[in-house]
Amino acid sequence: MxxxxxxxxxxxxxxxxxxxxxxxxxxxxxxxIHFNINGEVDRYANKVWLIIIWPIIATLLHR
Structure with a gap:
């Protein structure tokens, strides 16, 4: 189960x-990936990092 x-x-x-x-x-x-209080983007991330690496890290931490 x-x-x-x-x-x-x-x-x-x-x-x-x-x-x-x-x-x-x-x-x-x-x-x-981050917006300031005025709604302006103040941080960016590479799409490889966001789409592939972070979900894999989350999966490994889940185990």
């Missing part, structure tokens, strides 16, 4: 990778 319970969060954690790969060519190289 524990296997089924841990499978759903794993799928949810990996969904951004699949969704990001589907939209890969439509996304800019850098994506905004």
């Amino acid at each position: 524990k296997n089924k319970k841990s499978f759903l969060p794993l799928i949810i954690t990996l969904l951004p990778i699949f969704y990001g790969l589907i939209l890969w060519t439509k996304l800019p190289f850098e994506l905004p």
